[in-house]
Amino acid sequence: MPVTDQPKPDFNPALWVWGSEDSAPRVLHTMIRVKEWEPALRFYIDGLGMKMLDRFTVEVRRTDLMFIGFGDYSQGGVIELVRLWDDEGEPTHGTGYGHVAIGAPDVVGAVAKLEAMGAEIVTPPTVLIPGGPHVAFVKDFNGYMVELIQTSRM
Amino acid sequence: MPVTDQPKPDFNPALWVWGSEDSAPRVLHTMIRVKEWEPALRFYIDGLGMKMLDRFTVEVRRTDLMFIGFGDYSQGGVIELVRLWDDEGEPTHGTGYGHVAIGAPDVVGAVAKLEAMGAEIVTPPTVLIPGGPHVAFVKDFNGYMVELIQTSRM
Numbered sequence: 001m002p003v004t005d006q007p008k009p010d011f012n013p014a015l016w017v018w019g020s021e022d023s024a025p026r027v028l029h030t031m032i033r034v035k036e037w038e039p040a041l042r043f044y045i046d047g048l049g050m051k052m053l054d055r056f057t058v059e060v061r062r063t064d065l066m067f068i069g070f071g072d073y074s075q076g077g078v079i080e081l082v083r084l085w086d087d088e089g090e091p092t093h094g095t096g097y098g099h100v101a102i103g104a105p106d107v108v109g110a111v112a113k114l115e116a117m118g119a120e121i122v123t124p125p126t127v128l129i130p131g132g133p134h135v136a137f138v139k140d141f142n143g144y145m146v147e148l149i150q151t152s153r154m
Numbered sequence: 155m156p157v158t159d160q161p162k163p164d165f166n167p168a169l170w171v172w173g174s175e176d177s178a179p180r181v182l183h184t185m186i187r188v189k190e191w192e193p194a195l196r197f198y199i200d201g202l203g204m205k206m207l208d209r210f211t212v213e214v215r216r217t218d219l220m221f222i223g224f225g226d227y228s229q230g231g232v233i234e235l236v237r238l239w240d241d242e243g244e245p246t247h248g249t250g251y252g253h254v255a256i257g258a259p260d261v262v263g264a265v266a267k268l269e270a271m272g273a274e275i276v277t278p279p280t281v282l283i284p285g286g287p288h289v290a291f292v293k294d295f296n297g298y299m300v301e302l303i304q305t306s307r308m
Contacts, residue, residue, distance in 0.1 A: 011307065012285025018257050022305035025203060026224045027231025030184045031252030049179060058282055070180050076231035077181025082252060091250030098185030098236060103172050128212055131166025151176035153165065
């Protein structure tokens with residue numbers, strides 16, 4: 001496949017948020033589309049404690065991007081929120097995409113907090129496989145499912 | 155929380171794949187549903203070089219799980235593939251979930267390989283934001299979009 005005859009682009013390190021030195025592939029982020037930022041910020045930042053890492057506008061795609069994560073980009077596990085300028089409705093949910101799973105040292109506490117904020121608790125904290133960690137399923141305020149997995153032994 | 159005589163649930167370290175010592179939350183994995191393993195294994199393992207980390211069966215949910223990743227669980231960025239025993243059709247795709255993004259040291263090479271395997275190249279390698287890395291969008295063999303982001307400076 002022809003790549004491009006373009007000259008090499010200028011290098012802007014601020015846009016190489018995932019780094020520019022990797023010699024091995026890795027999963028960087030998961031993208032979900034939202035109509036408005038507010039419900040997502042309330043769930044992931046106020047509710048779960050993630051931080052906003054960056055915001056970008058991609059004019060050629062008429063799109064705004066926001067990256068949120070618990071750490072910085074190097075730790076992987078970032079979520080990209082995308083808002084389309086010309087979006088006319090709420091994103092729809094198929095049956096294929098399932099969820100993002102978030103490890104929490106206190107799943108019971110996290111679920112209680114999200115429930116108090118008005119989130120729908122689909123599966124309260126439970127042990128699905130005997131001997132395994134507690135897990136819970138919660139819908140974020142845009143209707144995306146989030147799994148919470150206990151990561152501290154109780 | 156009062157100390158009680160209640161026995162703790164059995165602990166099976168093999169099922170605490172994300173560890174049991176975390177004091178801070180983190181994103182662990184992204185789940186997508188597939189009807190058959192084969193197309194996913196061909197794309198993510200043969201095509202992109204991921205490894206199978208684990209397989210589980212959750213009888214109470216009549217579900218088989220498979221975790222795939224480039225590294226081990228501690229590196230985050232794992233993909234969970236889920237196959238439902240009673241699934242009657244292909245998973246459907248809404249407009250909300252976008253993609254998983256994978257950092258690749260050679261996006262052009264990765265896209266060429268996937269294209270030779272029959273994958274649909276939705277956006278050939280291109281620079282979306284001047285000064286940023288090359289990105290490409292490819293559909294996996296189950297119809298899920300995957301973004302490839304250049305992580306070595308060319």
